[in-house]
Amino acid sequence: MPVFPAQLDQLKAAARQASQQAYAPYSKFKVGAAILTRTGKIYAGCNVENASYGLCNCAERTAIFNAVAAGEKKLKIECVAIYTPTTEPTAPCGACRQVINEFGPKARIVSTCRGRSVLDATLDQLLPNAFGPGNLSK
Numbered sequence: 001m002p003v004f005p006a007q008l009d010q011l012k013a014a015a016r017q018a019s020q021q022a023y024a025p026y027s028k029f030k031v032g033a034a035i036l037t038r039t040g041k042i043y044a045g046c047n048v049e050n051a052s053y054g055l056c057n058c059a060e061r062t063a064i065f066n067a068v069a070a071g072e073k074k075l076k077i078e079c080v081a082i083y084t085p086t087t088e089p090t091a092p093c094g095a096c097r098q099v100i101n102e103f104g105p106k107a108r109i110v111s112t113c114r115g116r117s118v119l120d121a122t123l124d125q126l127l128p129n130a131f132g133p134g135n136l137s138k
């Protein structure tokens with residue numbers, strides 16, 4: 001489903017706001033993300049790091065887990081916005097691509113930054129031939 005320009009603006013703003021909540025004392029790389037559900041709701045998240053580095057959780061997954069924890073039983077993700085205060089946009093990591101696939105295999109991914117450059121792609125472009133829930137039932 002297409003995302004209306006006004007919704008996309010809201011989603012990008014939510015991602016930018018969320019980046020300010022990032023807990024990133026180790027990498028100092030603050031990331032914000034926001035997801036738009038098929039029902040038009042927005043959930044945001046930031047990265048949350050840990051002294052045990054491997055436990056760091058990305059902003060994208062925080063946003064998705066936030067939606068599920070809020071009670072989204074049949075979560076369908078239409079669009080994911082990401083924001084980093086960098087000069088170039090940040091692409092979601094492999095783990096996040098896989099988690100986005102679970103709820104939004106056709107999702108649009110829009111990453112913005114301090115600079116003008118924007119990454120605008122579909123999850124399918126970023127994670128072709130993904131393994132997903134459908135594979136388990138075949």
Ligand code: THU
Pocket residue numbers: 024027029031046047048049056057058059060082090091092093096
């Ligand atoms: N990070 C995200 O939150 N999202 C991304 O798309 C890329 C990486 C976080 C993880 C870690 O807290 C920091 O950025 C540096 O990798």
